[in-house]
Amino acid sequence: MATTETQFMSSVGLIEKDVNGDTLWVWCYPSVDSRLRQVLLSKCCLTQQGRDFHTFVFGQFCRTWYYITTVEVQEPTALNKVTHFSTVVTAKDFNPEKYAALSRILCRMYVKHGTPVKMMEAYLTVLIKGICQSDENGSFLIKDYDVRKAYLAGSIKDVVSQFGMETIILYTALMLKKRIIVHHPRIEALLEFTRALPALTWHRKDWSILHPYVHLSDTELEDLQNCPGYIAGFVDPEVSNRSDLFDVYVNLPDSFITVSQSAKEAMAMGKLHKEVGHLIVQSAEDPERSDSQVIKDISIKTKEILANLLALADKCEDSKITLEGLKQHHFPAATENFLFHLAAAEQLLRI
Amino acid sequence: MEEVDRILIHALNQIGTEVSEEIGSVSQFSSELIVKAVVRCVQVIDPGLGSALPSSLPPGMSARFRVGMSLAQACQDIGYKGEIGYQTFLYSNEPEIRSLLMFLVEKLPRESAETSDQPTGKSVVLQRAIAAAIKAQLSVPWLPVNCRLPLHTETQSAGALYSFHALPLSLSHSSKGPNKKHLKEVKDYQRDFLLPVTAQLSHHASLAASILEQHSTVLSAAQEWDSEWNNQGLLSRLTPQEYRSRKLTRLRKRIKEQLRSTALPSPESAFGSCHSSTDLCELLQSFSNSAPSDHILTKGTHFTHTQKFTFEQESATVTSSVPTGHQSDGDTQHRQQEELASLQQQLQQLCGDVDQLTADMKHMSVTNTQVLNELKQKELTNNEEEDKIQMKKKTLDCLPDTDNSLVKLQALVEASAKRLVNLASQWEKHRAPLMDEHRRLKEICSNQDLESSRKLSEIKSMHEKIRVSTEEARKKEDMYKQLVTELENLSQDVSRSAYTQRILEIVSNIKKQKEEITKILSDTKDLQKEINSLTGKLDRTFAVTDELVFKDAKKDEAVRKAYKYLAALHDNCNQLIQTIEETGTILREIRDLEEQIETENGNKTIANLERILEDYKAIRQENAALAAKVREG
Numbered sequence: 014m015a016t017t018e019t020q021f022m023s024s025v026g027l028i029e030k031d032v033n034g035d036t037l038w039v040w041c042y043p044s045v046d047s048r049l050r051q052v053l054l055s056k057c058c059l060t061q062q063g064r065d066f067h068t069f070v071f072g073q074f075c076r077t078w079y080y081i082t083t084v085e086v087q088e089p090t091a092l093n094k095v096t097h098f099s100t101v102v103t104a105k106d107f108n109p110e111k112y113a114a115l116s117r118i119l120c121r122m123y124v125k126h127g128t129p130v131k132m133m134e135a136y137l138t139v140l141i142k143g144i145c146q147s148d149e150n151g152s153f154l155i156k157d158y159d160v161r162k163a164y165l166a167g168s169i170k171d172v173v174s175q176f177g178m179e180t181i182i183l184y185t186a187l188m189l190k191k192r193i194i195v196h197h198p199r200i201e202a203l204l205e206f207t208r209a210l211p212a213l214t215w216h217r218k219d220w221s222i223l224h225p226y227v228h229l230s231d232t233e234l235e236d237l238q239n240c241p242g243y244i245a246g247f248v249d250p251e252v253s254n255r256s257d258l259f260d261v262y263v264n265l266p267d268s269f270i271t272v273s274q275s276a277k278e279a280m281a282m283g284k285l286h287k288e289v290g291h292l293i294v295q296s297a298e299d300p301e302r303s304d305s306q307v308i309k310d311i312s313i314k315t316k317e318i319l320a321n322l323l324a325l326a327d328k329c330e331d332s333k334i335t336l337e338g339l340k341q342h343h344f345p346a347a348t349e350n351f352l353f354h355l356a357a358a359e360q361l362l363r364i
Numbered sequence: 365m366e367e368v369d370r371i372l373i374h375a376l377n378q379i380g381t382e383v384s385e386e387i388g389s390v391s392q393f394s395s396e397l398i399v400k401a402v403v404r405c406v407q408v409i410d411p412g413l414g415s416a417l418p419s420s421l422p423p424g425m426s427a428r429f430r431v432g433m434s435l436a437q438a439c440q441d442i443g444y445k446g447e448i449g450y451q452t453f454l455y456s457n458e459p460e461i462r463s464l465l466m467f468l469v470e471k472l473p474r475e476s477a478e479t480s481d482q483p484t485g486k487s488v489v490l491q492r493a494i495a496a497a498i499k500a501q502l503s504v505p506w507l508p509v510n511c512r513l514p515l516h517t518e519t520q521s522a523g524a525l526y527s528f529h530a531l532p533l534s535l536s537h538s539s540k541g542p543n544k545k546h547l548k549e550v551k552d553y554q555r556d557f558l559l560p561v562t563a564q565l566s567h568h569a570s571l572a573a574s575i576l577e578q579h580s581t582v583l584s585a586a587q588e589w590d591s592e593w594n595n596q597g598l599l600s601r602l603t604p605q606e607y608r609s610r611k612l613t614r615l616r617k618r619i620k621e622q623l624r625s626t627a628l629p630s631p632e633s634a635f636g637s638c639h640s641s642t643d644l645c646e647l648l649q650s651f652s653n654s655a656p657s658d659h660i661l662t663k664g665t666h667f668t669h670t671q672k673f674t675f676e677q678e679s680a681t682v683t684s685s686v687p688t689g690h691q692s693d694g695d696t697q698h699r700q701q702e703e704l705a706s707l708q709q710q711l712q713q714l715c716g717d718v719d720q721l722t723a724d725m726k727h728m729s730v731t732n733t734q735v736l737n738e739l740k741q742k743e744l745t746n747n748e749e750e751d752k753i754q755m756k757k758k759t760l761d762c763l764p765d766t767d768n769s770l771v772k773l774q775a776l777v778e779a780s781a782k783r784l785v786n787l788a789s790q791w792e793k794h795r796a797p798l799m800d801e802h803r804r805l806k807e808i809c810s811n812q813d814l815e816s817s818r819k820l821s822e823i824k825s826m827h828e829k830i831r832v833s834t835e836e837a838r839k840k841e842d843m844y845k846q847l848v849t850e851l852e853n854l855s856q857d858v859s860r861s862a863y864t865q866r867i868l869e870i871v872s873n874i875k876k877q878k879e880e881i882t883k884i885l886s887d888t889k890d891l892q893k894e895i896n897s898l899t900g901k902l903d904r905t906f907a908v909t910d911e912l913v914f915k916d917a918k919k920d921e922a923v924r925k926a927y928k929y930l931a932a933l934h935d936n937c938n939q940l941i942q943t944i945e946e947t948g949t950i951l952r953e954i955r956d957l958e959e960q961i962e963t964e965n966g967n968k969t970i971a972n973l974e975r976i977l978e979d980y981k982a983i984r985q986e987n988a989a990l991a992a993k994v995r996e997g
Contacts, residue, residue: 031803031806032803032807033803033806033807033810035803035806038798038801039795040795042788094800094803128789128792128796129792130785130788130789130792133784133785133788134785135736137781137784137785138781141777141778141781190733192408241733241736241737241740254624254625260870264677323912333808336723353730354730357730357733357734358476358737359736360733360737360738361992362730362734363731364731364735
C-alpha cells in the first residue's frame with residue numbers, strides 16, 4: 014500500500030562540492046545523525062580522491078538503505094560556486110530504481126531553483142501523497158515501483174554465466190547464511206552483481222543481508238560484523254587480506270571464488286550440491302528462460318530440499334532436528350553436514 | 365736590466381749555485397760561474413740529463429770544449445730554442461747569457477705552485493700528517509718476535525689492536541632537544557650519581573669507540589631531522605611536535621597492518637582453528653608454540669589436541685618400553701602386556717571422550733549461531749511490531765469519528781507540511797549566506813596557502829644559499845689562514861711589492877708608448893695619403909697642362925718655349941723629390957747601422973777573439989803533447 018511504503022523514507026540530504034574543491038554536507042531533512050553522515054560523505058564520490066564520477070550508488074548501513082545521486086552542475090543554473098552536488102535519500106527498504114527516479118527529480122529541482130526548499134516540498138508530497146510532479150512529462154508515483162521488481166532487477170543469468178558451476182558455492186554460502194565478500198574495482202559492477210545474489214535464496218526474500226558498498230573503515234566493519242551472514246561488496250582490493258571478515262571471497266574481475274579455511278568444513282559439498290549446481294547452470298544457459306524463470310527454478314529446488322528437511326524434522330520430537338537424527342538416515346557425509354548446517358540456518362535445530 | 369739580473373742571481377742562489385755578493389749583474393759572470401749555474405739548473409730541471417755533466421769547468425782546453433758542447437746539447441734537449449753552442453759558455457756575451465739563464469730559471473720546477481693546488485684546510489693537514497706517519501711505519505721492515513726492538517712493539521705487536529666495540533653511555537645532555545623539561549630528580553641523579561664517561565665502561569679500550577658512536581648517533585639524528593624538517597616539515601605547515609606525533613601515528617599504523625597481514629595465515633596453517641586470534645599476544649605466543657610441546661595445552665582445536673594426545677601416548681608407550689628391558693624376561697613381558705592393555709584402554713577412553721567433546725563443540729557452535737540468529741530476528745520483529753502497535757493505537761483513537769478525524773488528519777498533515785516548508789525557507793535564509801561566507805573565506809584561505817607555499821619555497825632557497833655561502837666562507841677562511849702562514853714563512857730576500865710595482869709601472873709605460881706609436885702610425889698614414897693624393901693631382905695637372913700647351917705649341921713660338929720650360933720644371937721638381945726620398949732612406953740606414961754597432965760593441969768580440977786565439981794555441985800544444993806521448997808510448 015502506498016501509505017505504508019512511504020513510511021520507509023527516512024531522510025533526504027544534500028552534499029555540495031564548490032569551486033574551492035571542498036565537499037560539504039550542506040543540508041538535510043529531517044536529520045541525519047553524525048555517524049551516518051560520516052559514512053555517507055565517504056560513500057559520495059565527490060569526497061574520494063579519484064576523478065571517478067558515479068551517478069548513482071546505493072548501500073546499507075545500520076539497517077538503513079542510502080541512495081546517492083551525483084550531478085555535475087551545468088549552466089543555466091541558479092547555483093553559484095557549486096561545481097557538483099549529490100542528493101542522498103535514506104530509507105528502510107531496498108528499491109534502487111524507485112529512489113533513483115525520486116533523486117533525479119529532486120536534483121533537477123535543486124539545479125533549477127538553487128534552493129533546497131523546493132526539494133523539500135517535493136519530498137514532502139511524496140511522503141504524504143506518494144506522488145510527485147516531475148519536470149518531464151508525467152509524475153513520479155511510488156506505486157509504480159514495486160519491491161518485487163527491485164528484487165528481480167538483478168540478473169542471475171549473468172552471475173551464472175560468469176562463474177558457471179562455481180555458482181553452487183555462492184548458493185551454499187547463502188543457504189547456510191555465511192559471509193560472502195565480493196570485490197571489484199568499479200562500484201557499478203559491484204552493485205549490479207551483488208544485488209542479484211540474494212535471489213538465489215528466493216524463499217527468504219531477504220535483501221537486508223546485502224551490503225553492496227562497504228569501505229574498510231572501523232565503523233562500517235563493526236556494523237557489518239553485527240550481522241551473522243552477509244553479502245558485502247568492497248572496492249578496495251586490500252579486503253582479500255582480511256580473512257577474518259569472510260567465509261567466501263569472490264574476486265569479480267578475475268572471476269574466481271575462494272572459500273576461507275575456517276569455513277571449508279561447513280561448506281563441504283557433495284552429490285546434492287552437484288545436482289543443484291547442474292540445475293542452476295542448465296536453467297541459466299537456456300536462452301529461452303528469463304531471469305525470473307531461472308530464479309523460480311532455483312527456488313523450486315530449494316523448496317524441495319527444505320521440504321525434505323521439514324519432513325525429517327517432523328519425524329523427530331518437537332519438530333527439531335538433531336545430529337543423531339540425521340545420522341540415522343545415513344546420508345553421505347557432505348550431505349549430512351550440509352543438512353545439519355542448513356537446519357541451523359532455518360532454525361530447525363534442537364538447541 | 366738590474367731587476368732581471370737580481371732575480372736571476374736570487375733564483376740561482378736558491379737552487380744552490382753560489383754567487384758571491386759582489387756580482388750584481390750578468391755581465392760580471394765569468395765563464396766558470398756561467399757553467400756552474402747552467403749545470404746546476406739543468407740538474408734541478410732534469411736530474412737525468414744533469415747527472416752526466418760535471419759541476420765545474422775543467423782546466424784542459426779540449427775538456428772545456430767538450431763540456432761546452434755537452435752543456436749546449438743539454439740545454440737544447442731541455443728546449444732552448446735560441447742559437448747555442450760551446451761558444452755561449454766559453455766566449456760568452458751578455459745578451460745571450462741573459463736569455464739562456466732566464467729560460468732555465470723559468471723552466472725550474474715550481475714548488476710553490478703545487479702547494480696552492482692542493483686543497484686547504486686543517487683536516488687535510490691532519491690527513492697528510494696521518495699519511496706520512498703511516499708511510500713511515502710501513503717502511504720499517506717487519507721483524508720476527510724475538511728480534512723486535514722496543515721501538516717496534518708499538519706498531520708490530522698484536523697487543524696494540526682493539527676491535528671497534530661500542531657500548532652505551534649515559535650523558536647528561538643525551539635527552540632530545542633543549543626544550544624538554546629536565547625533572548629535578550633526573551638532574552640530581554646526573555649531578556650526584558652519574559659516573560663520568562671514562563668510568564662508565566667496563567672495558568676501557570672501548571671508550572673511544574663508544575664516544576664516537578654516541579656522538580655520531582646524535583649528530584646524524586640531528587642532521588637527519590634538520591634535512592627532513594627543511595624539506596617536508598616546513599611544507600606540511602605543522603609545528604615540530606605535531607609533525608613528529610603525526611609521523612609516529614603513521615608508523616604505528618603501518619606496523620599494525622604489516623603484523624596483521626603476515627600474522628594471519630600462519631596460525632591457521634599451524635592449527636587449522638576455526639577462530640582467528642585477534643589478540644596480538646596470543647598471536648605471538650602461537651609463534652613460539654608452533655612446535656608441538658608436550659606440557660602446555662595451547663589454544664588450539666580439539667583436532668590438534670587429539671593429535672597431541674595420540675603422539676604423546678605413543679611416545680609414552682615407547683619410553684615406557686625402554687627402561688623395562690633390563691629386568692628378567694618372563695616377568696617383564698607379563699607386566700608389559702598388562703601395562704599395555706591398561707594404557708590402551710585409557711587411550712581409547714580418552715579418544716572417545718575427545719571425539720565426544722569435538723562433536724559437542726561443533727554442535728554447540730552451530731546451535732549458538734542459530735540461537736543468535738533467532739534472537740536478532742525476534743528483536744527486529746519486536747521493534748516492527750511495536751511501531752505497528754503505536755500506529756494502530758492512534759488509529760483506534762481516531763476510529764469513533766472516522767470522517768471528521770480523516771478530514772482533521774488531512775488538514776493537520778497539510779498544515780504541518782506547509783509549516784515545514786515555511787521553516788525550511790526561513791532556515792534557507794540563514795543558511796545560504798553562511799554557506800557563501802564559508803566559501804568566500806575558504807577561497808581567501810587557499811590564496812593565502814599559495815602565498816605561504818611560495819614563501820616556503822623562498823625560505824628553502826634561502827637555506828640553500830646560506831648553506832652554500834657558509835661553505836664558501838669556511839673554505840675562504842681556511843685558505844686565508846693557510847696563505848697567511850705561508851706568507852709569514854716566505855723569505856724576505858726579494859720584496860714582492862717592489863716587483864709588482866715595477867711591473868705595473870712598466871705596463872703603464874708600455875701602454876703609453878703603444879698609444880704614442882699608434883698616433884705616429886696614424887700620422888704617417890695620413891701623410892702618406894696626402895702625398896699620394898698630391899702626386900696624383902700633380903700628374904693629372906701636368907698631363908692636362910701638357911696637352912693644352914702642346915696643342916698650342918705647334919702654332920705659337922712663345923707657347924713652344926713655355927712648353928719647354930714646363931717640361932724642364934716638371935723634371936727638376938721630380939729630381940728634387942727623388943733626392944729628398946733618398947736622403948730619408950740613407951738617414952734610416954745610418955740609424956740601423958748605428959744600432960748594430962752598439963750591439964756588436966756589447967759582444968766583447970775582440971776580447972773573445974783573443975781568448976779564442978789563445979785557446980787555439982793551447983789546444984794545438986796539447987795535441988802536440990798528446991801526439992808525442994802516443995809516439996813515445
